[in-house]
Amino acid sequence: MLIVVMTISESANAAEVRATLGLGEEHREWTEALERTLVGSAGAGIPTGKHLTSLLTQLKVPAEDQAEMAEAAQKVTEPGTPWRWLLERTVATLRATTGLDTPMPSRPALTEHGPTGRWLTLLACLAVVPDVRALHATMKVSDEVSWASLGILGEKVAVRRRTLQGVGAGAVVEPPFPFDDYVLPVFQGRRYRLGGFDCRASNDYIDLRLPYGTEPFGIRADMAWANEIHRFFCRLPRRYANGVRFGYTGIPCYLGSWINDPAVADFFPEDHEIRRFTSAYHYFHDRGPGPADKTGLTPGDRDALEHAFGQSPADRPTALRLTPTTYVQQAVLEHLQAGNHWSLNYNGQAIWDY
Template identity: 85%
Template sequence: MMTIKDSANAAEVRAALGLGEEHREWTEALERTPVGAAVAEIPTGQQLASLLTQLKVPAEDQAEVAEAAEKATEPGTPWFWLLERTVAALRAGMGLDTPMPSRPLLTGHGPTGRWLTVLACLAAVPDVRALHATMEVPDEVSWASLGILGEKVAVRRRTLEAEGAEVEPPFPFDDYVLPVFQGRRYRLDGLDCRASNVSIEVRLPYGTEPFAIPADRAWAHEIHYFFCRLPRRYADGVRFGYDAIPCYVGSWVNDPAVADFFPQDHEIRRFTSKYQYINHNGPGPADKTGLTPGDRDALEHAFGQSPADRPTALCLTPTTPVQRAVLEHLQAGNHWSLDYSGQAIWDYSPSPRRTA
């Protein structure tokens, strides 16, 4: 492994790893990230295996993650330079709703490049757990939320296995996993709930069946009161009696086309019928892969995969009614919409259950 000086800059790191111009903005942003006294540490051996299992990382990936961790934590290497600063950026955003420098894929740089973002999350687990402790988040909610990381790794693995390809699909770090490691997204009653500074967004993870929790106002208030624990108010500027905090579900299940496949008493339609408002924007244009965001949401929720493109998606084999509905709609030449529906929370006063 090539070594670099402790004072190395972003250009030297790129040169050492053979990174191109597409990595300039990312590495220069990391160069500007202050690195504190706390080092980026990842457990080893059985402790690492136990942590990966607790985070739901597939067993098939754990050996490669351990190999990548060994290389990335070696001081004086360009990988450690990247890891240390990525962890520092995660720690700086703890409890906040702020973006991080976007990371281009490092698929051509072996296991260490493939798993770098996941390694940074592993190093930040103690920091997230400490944040959860200050908010008295129950242990089962804390670990279930952190397990979203492994679930997204599993989506990537299923996608690769189904396609039989080595082209790595994008890892949804910025829009899905990052809020988990900022203490902003939580697995609550089987649903993934994220607090931004002005709203609560709810998403349906893979395999959310049946929908045990109705999307009614009481449920929305329970989620809201949970997020009142945040150290930084997520609803700054909301004026009681004038504005409302939206608690909304963004999902393909809000598409009116769902009614073409399921009867009115089906659990999905019962779930969506409880909304106070619904916003149908239509599917919008597909990207260069031939899929819309709604298509991808439906495919990941139903199949646990993120196919490379529309032709690959159409080759999937459905085995459940939900999978058949998702695929039949696409096979008919249609797209799924990613519509938003939910509840307006007018009363944002603290709940008696509030603990922080």
């Protein structure tokens, strides 16, 4: 079998990379942002062989995906290729933003390039694990919290796998992978798994999300809860709330979740743990469900489905075919089956003492 290796010159620019890979105009902004990135001497080393398998396992990546990732790792690290060009600059950008709430250049999907395109950003995350672990050590983050936080990556890969299994044989679907707004902050040292929540320190707020498989509703969402999360982020080497005018405005510490939809009261009694949790909020902001996208689902619907079922269905009809096995799953589906949508509201506490 003839194997064609795509190569580029050492002084290649973004245009040459796009042309070699056949990338369209939608990739211009991303690749040109990477072109402006200064690549240091640290390189973009990714473990190989058993060391790679061990790291992927520690990051909770499903075993079924590990062989495909190993194959992609071999391709993206090949010298003189456009993949290596993209990898080195993505790694350099991650390192340059360590400890900061700085958006990464938005990357359009590379699904037409198979596993290599699919896992490129994930492999860049693997390369900076030592950098993130070093930041965690500086912050005196325990190993348990450190690896639980890094394991968010594998959990999202598992959501993708369950989604693929849920669409049935023969279906063509590429589940969206939440790199930009969810996973990459983990590898910038700004998102952590704290008390069962995925917490991200922004420049002007603390954003909490509720991942699949955790229901930490024994905690009260009161000021003590918010201040504990705030004190954790005060360990960051650079002040996290630098977008807030000191002394004038509180820092919102809030949970964005379907459980904040007032419709929850239609399915759970007042003494249910979810209702007890949300009742402790200092403020409540009801945004409403908003418009559904072309798949027939709103962000709130997807949040509810991922939290309850651990997958992000391709569209509303696929979601309605899910089989509930728990009380929470039943509630999520009943609301959708009635023709409604879930809201993704952000509610919690305002921290004033910082």
